[in-house]
Amino acid sequence: xxxxxxxxxxxxxxxYYGEQVGCEDISFDLYQGEILGIVGESGSGKSTLLKCxxxxxxxxxxxxxxxxxxxxxxxxxxxxxxxxxxxxMRKEWGIVQQNPRDGLRLRVxxxxxxxxxxxxxxxxxxxxxxxxxLEWMDKTEMEKSRIDDFPLNFSGGMQQRLQISxxxxxxxxxxxxxxxxxxxxxxxxxxxxDTITIIVRDLNVSMIIVSHDxxxxxxxxDKLLVMKSGMVVESGLTxxxxxxxxxxxxxxxxxxxxxx
Amino acid sequence: MIDGFNFAYLDEATKRMIRRTIxxxxxxxxxxxxxGGREMPLAYGWxxxxxxxxxxxxxxNDTLKVIDQGADDTTNAISIKNxxxxxxxxxxxxxxxxxxIIQTRHRIPEKKLSEHQILVYQVPQPEPLRRxxxxxxxxxxxxxxxxxxxxxxxxxxxxxxxxxxxxxxxxPVRTNRRYITDPSPTPKFDNPKMDFMEALQLFGAGRERxxxxxxxxxxxxSLDFEDHPFEIQTWDERCDICGSNNSYLDEIxxxxxxxxxxxCSDTNYCEKNIKT
Numbered sequence: 001x002x003x004x005x006x007x008x009x010x011x012x013x014x015x016y017y018g019e020q021v022g023c024e025d026i027s028f029d030l031y032q033g034e035i036l037g038i039v040g041e042s043g044s045g046k047s048t049l050l051k052c053x054x055x056x057x058x059x060x061x062x063x064x065x066x067x068x069x070x071x072x073x074x075x076x077x078x079x080x081x082x083x084x085x086x087x088x089m090r091k092e093w094g095i096v097q098q099n100p101r102d103g104l105r106l107r108v109x110x111x112x113x114x115x116x117x118x119x120x121x122x123x124x125x126x127x128x129x130x131x132x133x134l135e136w137m138d139k140t141e142m143e144k145s146r147i148d149d150f151p152l153n154f155s156g157g158m159q160q161r162l163q164i165s166x167x168x169x170x171x172x173x174x175x176x177x178x179x180x181x182x183x184x185x186x187x188x189x190x191x192x193x194d195t196i197t198i199i200v201r202d203l204n205v206s207m208i209i210v211s212h213d214x215x216x217x218x219x220x221x222d223k224l225l226v227m228k229s230g231m232v233v234e235s236g237l238t239x240x241x242x243x244x245x246x247x248x249x250x251x252x253x254x255x256x257x258x259x260x
Numbered sequence: 261m262i263d264g265f266n267f268a269y270l271d272e273a274t275k276r277m278i279r280r281t282i283x284x285x286x287x288x289x290x291x292x293x294x295x296g297g298r299e300m301p302l303a304y305g306w307x308x309x310x311x312x313x314x315x316x317x318x319x320x321n322d323t324l325k326v327i328d329q330g331a332d333d334t335t336n337a338i339s340i341k342n343x344x345x346x347x348x349x350x351x352x353x354x355x356x357x358x359x360x361i362i363q364t365r366h367r368i369p370e371k372k373l374s375e376h377q378i379l380v381y382q383v384p385q386p387e388p389l390r391r392x393x394x395x396x397x398x399x400x401x402x403x404x405x406x407x408x409x410x411x412x413x414x415x416x417x418x419x420x421x422x423x424x425x426x427x428x429x430x431x432p433v434r435t436n437r438r439y440i441t442d443p444s445p446t447p448k449f450d451n452p453k454m455d456f457m458e459a460l461q462l463f464g465a466g467r468e469r470x471x472x473x474x475x476x477x478x479x480x481x482s483l484d485f486e487d488h489p490f491e492i493q494t495w496d497e498r499c500d501i502c503g504s505n506n507s508y509l510d511e512i513x514x515x516x517x518x519x520x521x522x523x524c525s526d527t528n529y530c531e532k533n534i535k536t
Contacts, residue, residue: 082405083405086401086405086407108417109420111420115413115416116409116410116413117409119416120407120409124485126416126419126488129416
């Protein structure tokens with residue numbers, strides 16, 4: 001890979017909650033269009049890591065460098081102002097929450113939810129905004145006729161589709177997904193994963209997906225970090241890690257998948 | 261003046277504090293400045309904010325006009341006028357032109373105001389984003405960082421559901437190309453009057469303890485989309501009393517059969533129209 005395509009560089013990232021370790025000494029690089037999975041049991045520090053990476057909490061130690069413009073040098077996430085961080089989250093980055101109700105405005109119509117990220121890009125023309133919103137609903141395979149309905153009345157799968165439309169509508173460079181298919185039934189999950197894969201490959205957007213579902217990870221990601229007790233115990237290409245697990249915890253994890 | 265009260269009811273230290281807030285508000289057009297709002301001898305929602313602002317700026321030589329929904333003769337207007345007569349012994353008037361301070365609820369006078377006048381608004385809810393974002397901490401950030409997409413989402417929603425923006429009062433404006441401001445519940449008909457108004461506009465919200473201001477000659481633009489531009493209300497009817505066809509009209513049901521008439525909401529404007 002060429003250096004200039006690097007969009008995230010994490011070095012020795014550590015976060016403590018008082019005495020308690022959140023995550024410890026984590027390093028990795030993420031390149032344009034790459035999808036990174038983070039797996040691990042509950043309490044292994046996945047969410048802490050995600051919160052650090054997305055600027056929601058500032059880490060106790062370590063460096064998170066990110067790149068927006070290839071011609072610019074990498075910037076340190078911990079050193080930019082809150083204003084810049086918020087602007088970053090509104091356009092260049094996005095978080096798909098596990099519970100779509102956290103990422104959506106339930107009393108604003110589906111179109112309005114998508115519009116919010118589009119309006120951020122200074123589009124002040126109603127027809128253009130609406131047209132773009134419809135386009136995104138189509139891409140995520142939602143019924144266009146539901147554009148004026150409230151997400152409050154949507155099914156879980158539809159809400160998640162809407163949340164993904166909303167985040168992707170601003171053409172982000174990097175998307176964080178926290179258990180994107182958690183709480184959905186298996187067939188809905190499969191369809192959603194299909195949609196995500198198609199769109200993401202099409203847009204060449206980079207993603208970091210946190211999940212405890214190995215099937216999701218295997219399906220979506222290129223690289224994988226396996227976490228336990230706040231540390232990365234194994235990392236590498238997803239196929240390699242899952243087919244030939246080295247660490248005892250990864251071996252336990254892969255052998256615990258239920259076979260149907 | 262009645263004994264036991266300072267001029268204009270408030271003590272001098274309070275007036276000074278409010279004047280400092282007003283100065284700050286004028287320096288940052290449209291920004292909501294917190295102030296230590298005092299208890300006033302009337303209920304919140306009846307103009308406690310406006311009264312405190314008026315009390316802090318009023319002097320012996322001022323002439324006060326108070327209007328409520330454009331009218332000089334409604335309960336709220338008359339009570340506030342009487343209050344200031346009692347605690348200041350200043351002159352009051354119904355004539356828009358002769359007033360140096362005009363305290364208002366829900367209207368801007370039809371007559372163009374001049375540089376020598378101050379318009380004081382009574383404001384129930386100073387935060388235009390409040391209904392969209394309930395947290396004060398968050399709305400302050402939205403203002404500070406100019407993150408105003410939410411407001412346009414609101415307009416988007418109204419156009420999608422009703423075909424046009426249906427907000428007819430407290431229609432949000434952008435002051436001096438910076439802060440999104442609530443013009444208080446004035447009808448949107450009055451929004452264009454705020455743009456480059458010659459008079460100083462002061463807004464007092466008593467319950468929420470906020471003061472904001474629009475200095476004279478400041479740009480005030482109503483929010484809209486390019487393809488759904490801002491429009492003011494229009495009427496097919498004329499005022500039943502003075503025949504005006506360019507003032508804000510109130511609809512009044514005149515009998516049990518439901519017959520209605522339209523009359524000017526600005527009573528002083530209407531009266532003067534009849535005389536000329």
